[in-house]
Amino acid sequence: MNIEFNEDQIDxxxxxMNVSIGAATANLxxxxxxxxxxxxxRIDICDSDKLIPKVNATIDLTSMYYVTKQLFxxxxxxxxxxxxxxxxxxxxxxxxxxxxxxxDDDVNxxxxxxxxxxxxxxxxxxxxxxxxxVQFFVPSSQFVDAHSIININDVTHYSKxxxxxxxxxxxxxxxxxSIYILTKDEAIESLKMxxxxxxxxxxx
Amino acid sequence: MKILIVDDSxxxxxxxxxxxxxxxxxxxxxxxxxGLEAVEIFRQENPRxxxxxxxxPVMDGFEALKQIIAIDKDAQVIVISxxxxxxxxxxxxxxxxxxxxxxPINEEKMLQIFQQDLLI
Amino acid sequence: MELQCQDILLDxxxxxxxxxxxxxxxxxxxxxxxxxxxxxxxxxxxxxxEEIYPDLNYKVLGRKIKTALALGTPxxxxxxxxxxFISINRNKVTTSSLTFMQQQVTISPYIVSENKVMxxxxxxxxxYETKLSLKKEIxxxxxxxxxxxxxxxxxxxxxxxxxxxxxxxxxDVSTLFCEFFEYKKEDIIGQNxxxxxSGNVAEATYKELWETIKSKKPWSGEVKxxxxxxxxxxxxxxxxxxxxxxxxxxxxxxxxxxxxxxxxLEELYITDSLTKLYNRAYFDKVIGSIAKHxxxxxxxxVLAITDVDHFKSINDTYGHQVGDEALISVANTxxxxxxxxxxxxRWGGEEFVIMLKNVTLDEAKMIIEKVRKSVxxxxxxxxxxxxxxxxxxxxxxxxxxxxxxxxxxxxxxxAKKSGRNRIVVK
Numbered sequence: 131m132n133i134e135f136n137e138d139q140i141d142x143x144x145x146x147m148n149v150s151i152g153a154a155t156a157n158l159x160x161x162x163x164x165x166x167x168x169x170x171x172r173i174d175i176c177d178s179d180k181l182i183p184k185v186n187a188t189i190d191l192t193s194m195y196y197v198t199k200q201l202f203x204x205x206x207x208x209x210x211x212x213x214x215x216x217x218x219x220x221x222x223x224x225x226x227x228x229x230x231x232x233x234d235d236d237v238n239x240x241x242x243x244x245x246x247x248x249x250x251x252x253x254x255x256x257x258x259x260x261x262x263x264v265q266f267f268v269p270s271s272q273f274v275d276a277h278s279i280i281n282i283n284d285v286t287h288y289s290k291x292x293x294x295x296x297x298x299x300x301x302x303x304x305x306x307x308s309i310y311i312l313t314k315d316e317a318i319e320s321l322k323m324x325x326x327x328x329x330x331x332x333x334x
Numbered sequence: 335m336k337i338l339i340v341d342d343s344x345x346x347x348x349x350x351x352x353x354x355x356x357x358x359x360x361x362x363x364x365x366x367x368x369g370l371e372a373v374e375i376f377r378q379e380n381p382r383x384x385x386x387x388x389x390x391p392v393m394d395g396f397e398a399l400k401q402i403i404a405i406d407k408d409a410q411v412i413v414i415s416x417x418x419x420x421x422x423x424x425x426x427x428x429x430x431x432x433x434x435x436x437x438p439i440n441e442e443k444m445l446q447i448f449q450q451d452l453l454i
Numbered sequence: 455m456e457l458q459c460q461d462i463l464l465d466x467x468x469x470x471x472x473x474x475x476x477x478x479x480x481x482x483x484x485x486x487x488x489x490x491x492x493x494x495x496x497x498x499x500x501x502x503x504e505e506i507y508p509d510l511n512y513k514v515l516g517r518k519i520k521t522a523l524a525l526g527t528p529x530x531x532x533x534x535x536x537x538x539f540i541s542i543n544r545n546k547v548t549t550s551s552l553t554f555m556q557q558q559v560t561i562s563p564y565i566v567s568e569n570k571v572m573x574x575x576x577x578x579x580x581x582y583e584t585k586l587s588l589k590k591e592i593x594x595x596x597x598x599x600x601x602x603x604x605x606x607x608x609x610x611x612x613x614x615x616x617x618x619x620x621x622x623x624x625x626d627v628s629t630l631f632c633e634f635f636e637y638k639k640e641d642i643i644g645q646n647x648x649x650x651x652s653g654n655v656a657e658a659t660y661k662e663l664w665e666t667i668k669s670k671k672p673w674s675g676e677v678k679x680x681x682x683x684x685x686x687x688x689x690x691x692x693x694x695x696x697x698x699x700x701x702x703x704x705x706x707x708x709x710x711x712x713x714x715x716x717x718x719l720e721e722l723y724i725t726d727s728l729t730k731l732y733n734r735a736y737f738d739k740v741i742g743s744i745a746k747h748x749x750x751x752x753x754x755x756v757l758a759i760t761d762v763d764h765f766k767s768i769n770d771t772y773g774h775q776v777g778d779e780a781l782i783s784v785a786n787t788x789x790x791x792x793x794x795x796x797x798x799x800r801w802g803g804e805e806f807v808i809m810l811k812n813v814t815l816d817e818a819k820m821i822i823e824k825v826r827k828s829v830x831x832x833x834x835x836x837x838x839x840x841x842x843x844x845x846x847x848x849x850x851x852x853x854x855x856x857x858x859x860x861x862x863x864x865x866x867x868x869a870k871k872s873g874r875n876r877i878v879v880k
Binding site: 157160227228235238242246247251254266269271 | 511513514517518520521524525526527528529530531532533534535558560
């Protein structure tokens, strides 16, 4: 299986992601009344065992995290993972529920809501750019320590993965989080085909 | 007519090129991959129209816009960005851009730009 | 095929489905909902959810509806939460962990132009119950692990332990072990356990140790080990062979107990303070034990007794101090000219007793003759010559040691009487 991406393909994927993230940011402002900055996404195509070190490099290993995972299927299928520190999640809960002391349920629900807006927008926009459809599944959220975000045994079933990651910041609310779009093996191939088609269309 | 297209993504620049094909088929096109390159080309070539992206490495679109307007206060800059928040739009209009459009751009929108925003 | 009766379709689904708009006005309520909430279609359609369920957080619901409409994709409630949407009683009797139905609630865009969404409720109580009980089990395991960890820490700090591979290479040691032998853990791991040999333990002991543990049996014994700074420590050690699942030898685990102080006391108790030879009490104990047990390996010995000639006149002429020095000199001569496993003790006054192991009477006589000459040739304070007389006898199997002593005393008496500085064998 050839999963190497050439320069044009990477450039295209990055551009689609920029557009998607731009749309996501606008939706957050619109729906949650929160003004966010999102960074230019990083795209890594790597062996699946690199995922854990890559995630660990961006977090504080002594903190607890809210981790929300949402699956999406279609020609381009995969998993969105959203990682937010306990402190940020509590700030988000306060902001969305508009109360000083949120219950764990409130915080969890707020994280799910934010994740859903982000992943839905990013993935919908991305698949729209790629002229394909997508179906979303119910997101599930966990509150775990930094070492339990991903179980090493679970990831190693895949040979190659694409990690598209970006950081979301709400400066006013002191909320920070990392978003990972993970896709594997066959989905990578079909993503490449979709990108090629799009490049052909624009360059052609 | 000289037109400068500024975007760090080749695909995004090609998108603009494609949408210009019918609308302005005889334009002489210049490409820049970041704000710094854009300012230099603008200084040398004095293009009639600039299509400018906002998030770019080295120098971003906001800064490039400021410098281009400083060189020529009547420069016709159209911002094409993935950042579609109102806040960004207010900023670029205040800095002297003629208008701002969300990415990606197509032929229909390009026609609208030439008809409504630009003085050609 | 175009569906004619959507109402019937939604009524036949085994999930809850309602259609509401952004003002929460209900325009559809399926059969499942009617049955589970006890609120009929007729009662609720056309009215706002707020009237029926005033306790819901409508700010949150409103936002979720807005989100679904704006994005064109579903929005969700947290499936782990128990308090977010309309509560439905659960009638399960056999367990009490969930009194209300655990729900998965999805808000999907329905007719966007009319701001209408479909809210679907799925019963995930069974799944959630499993999740809860799993969580409880995991907590139990974690608690046990914590306990185990703290126990291990206590062991590490309070017990001397060493793990070695089958060829004696050290794999792990406890903190107390390192402190006791003055090593850093990283310095001894990978070394051979023989670095602790002090040289004071008979090779036979080590041989016995290895043979025992190689045959998969535990070994216990006292050994004197060397510390990093060159000191020596006595330890009671117990080495247990560890077997793998197939019953083959895998590792050795040793536990040690410091007996250095006990050993020092014991040595003090059996040593003659002047000559540093064994004292009479110890010799009595050894010979008594041999006579009692009659082991073949032990009973083959020759008993020798020696008395310094004219000791009284040395004392009288040169004083007690020189007399003591003469005794020390003779004791050292004896120690230096006999074998390590021969037992020498001060018998009292100027008398010494020797047990020569595994020799014939003739061989013993040759050995003692050499000793006699050594005594004759040595000089106390480089000036005073001393001699000694010797009596020798062989221990007879099964014999009462009084008889042996009687014979050897007679022999010594004869040696004295017949001119001193000589050996008599009986």
